[in-house]
Amino acid sequence: MKPRPLSDLVRKALRVVEPQFRLDRHHGHHGIAHWSRVWLHGRRLAAELDVAPALLAWFAYLHDSQRENEGIDATHGARAADFAVGLRRRRILTELSPREFEWLCEAMRLHSDGHVEGEPALRACWDADRLDLGRVGIRPDPAYLCTDSARDPRTIAAAVRRTHAARRRRPRA
Ligand SMILES: [Fe+2]
């Protein structure tokens, strides 16, 4: 069977994440614009680290999906992993092998703990998220990135430019 294009996966992920998301998905720091940029970074890192792009797509759209606030929410990654397990049981999250699914859950559980070492799949997920720190005024620090690709000054500069452009476009609340 021919695999479905990743754009279908993203639409499916949005269909399950958006209705249950508790925060402002259009104007918050952890909403759709962030998920989309994490996916943009993730898809490039997936190609460079030879990781399944579907894993990075699910990470992008799920990792902050269970946040209960925009600040410190230490267990949102663990709740995202639990949410993913439910999607797997309901046969919605079907694109990953058992091992890839384990990596996805581990990447989500640990994504805000500052780790920089692990399987390529985990490091790709964490860097995809951290490259988007410019949206909250933080320039990604190479010391806290996990891959040579993300640590490249050109990658960081491009990621920061992208968040600056997004901040200019964001309407004032
Ligand atoms: Fe997060």
Ligand SMILES: [Fe+2]
């Ligand atoms: Fe995030």
